[in-house]
Amino acid sequence: MLMALVLRGVGAEPQALTYEEHIKPILREHCLKCHGEDEQKADLNLQTHASTLKGGSGGVAVVAGRSSQSLLFQAITDPDDGARMPPKKAAIPQAQIAMIKQWIDSGLRETSASKSMVAERDLSFKPAAGAGAKPESPAMPENLPEVKVAKTMRPLPVLAMDASPWTPLLAVAAQEHVRLLNVETQAEVGRLAFPEGVPQVIHFSRDGAVLMVGGGRPVKSGKVVLFDVKTGKRLAAIGDEVDSVIAADLSPDQQLVALGGSGKVVKVYSTTDGKLKYRITKHTDWITAVAFSADGKQLATADRAGGLHLWEAGTGRAVLTLAEHKASIRALDWRADSKVLASAGEDGLIIWWDVVDGWPAISKPNAHPPTRPAGVYGKLPNGVLTARFDRNGNLCTAGRDRTVRLWDASGKEIAAFAIADAQPLSAALSFDGKKIGGGDTAGNLHFWNLEAKK
Structure with missing residues (x-):
């Protein structure tokens, strides 16, 4: 059965969170003191949507559709207490981290009127013509030579x-x-x-x-x-x-x-x-x-x-x-x-x-x-x-x-x-x-x- 489906990003699109309504309040609470208009450690300014997308000296801070590869998400989820952001403070609450993850994975929208920055991609299954064509006489074993099997103390796990x-x-x-x-x-x-x-x-x-x-x-x-x-x-x-x-x-x-x-x-x-x-x-x-x-x-x-x-x-x-x-x-x-x-x-x-x-x-x-x-x-x-x-x-x-x-x-x-x-x-x-x-x-x-x- 052929499957015809246009996939957006990582499958079914999550709820559309936006920078202005959902993410900036979290950043204001935890991040903008060091990464805002007044100070930009590592040249990273998270004060606006545009500056967040620009990133800093360490590279691009957020990658649309891939929170796992986004430096911002990596920094706030680092298991090392000394490396995790914000420094010398308690970790950002899990509910807020989940919102940042969802915002990144759903396409980094700025406002509710913005479109997802994750490109649509067509991965419908359509085998190429002639590829993997069925042979005229598919092979089945015929009179294989006998193989003696060694006795074992217990059955071998089925590894493959x-x-x-x-x-x-x-x-x-x-x-x-x-x-x-x-x-x-x-x-x-x-x-x-x-x-x-x-x-x-x-x-x-x-x-x-x-x-x-x-x-x-x-x-x-x-x-x-x-x-x-x-x-x-x-x-x-x-x-x-x-x-x-x-x-x-x-x-x-x-x-x-x-x-x-x-x-x-x-x-x-x-x-x-x-x-x-x-x-x-x-x-x-x-x-x-x-x-x-x-x-x-x-x-x-x-x-x-x-x-x-x-x-x-x-x-x-x-x-x-x-x-x-x-x-x-x-x-x-x-x-x-x-x-x-x-x-x-x-x-x-x-x-x-x-x-x-x-x-x-x-x-x-x-x-x-x-x-x-x-x-x-x-x-x-x-x-x-x-x-x-x-x-x-x-x-x-x-x-x-x-x-x-x-x-x-x-x-x-x-x-x-x-x-x-x-x-x-x-x-x-x-x-x-x-x-x-x-x-x-x-x-x-x-x-x-x-x-x-x-």
Whole structure:
């Protein structure tokens, strides 16, 4: 189903707060003594709407639609008592901070007659003609060789899975192998041996004919292996890491493999000869996710510190830095039209990025809110652990609230499935969009029927 929607800023527009009516009184109470007409510390004058937009010596004070990237908002919410503004005073009340945030995110209006400064952007889902076309004979396993499975003390957590884009096939990580199941019957149809160790990442190629498996043995070795889905034949083994591969992806033309892990470096290899094409060394922490765009033009890479960057897929030339996440990014995935990149992380954020200019077109800051158990105090983890698009622009996520959720192309939640006694780690939508498969920390597989949910 195609979704036609014009998005303004970060989704549905909040109530229109204005500088003159709502924000200036707050600034007068807390800020204008140091940042007004009489004195402008750091050359910042917040006395008028125009001077506030101008900013100061530290840069632009407010960015329309992005409170998280606005210096004013960062200064009044800094967790360090010595750095937070106003200095040597109590923090601005949370209700007033929320108003400043809402004013910035809704477009920095000066008066009720002003228009939002957040530009309208059309992110309706329209796959390019011919892109991701269905193959004449979609690949399904046929008489795969038998794989002997080692006995384990307890089931391996389901660290990774992916669904074929064209057949009812689900690939699921297991100990030194990958299980292949029929989503419709939930029966196992074959196995692929992965003696390299534990699969950490699994992706089908865009035509569903090749399965990419990355993983290895922690602090020992890591590799990416490409399998022919129909025959189970190993087509290529890429990389020679000294630690397990944590993140990997196969380019749409199947010519490149990008991989990364604890080495903080993204390596891009040719699949034809296995040689290194280029390295990306910008990241400062472990590489946690990499993803080629559906059109093969860009490569997105993310790390454990929340760093996220876009590169030219063929050359590794820098394109954009996408700054929003404040903690480890656990998942990246591109929508089938290559207009939108989804990122999800331990900070609880899911972001649908407009990759034309790196704008967070839709942002869900508390996408998987956990329920507070009785007697438990303090901050609860609300991280998002996986995020995968289907062919129609719907996004499937799993979070630390022990719930798998489905979002449409506008960022609206359309289904949610809770797991009572384990943490979901992986999830994927079936090729026809009718079922979701999920795996958890106890090694269990779950299947949910979306038609029944509707």
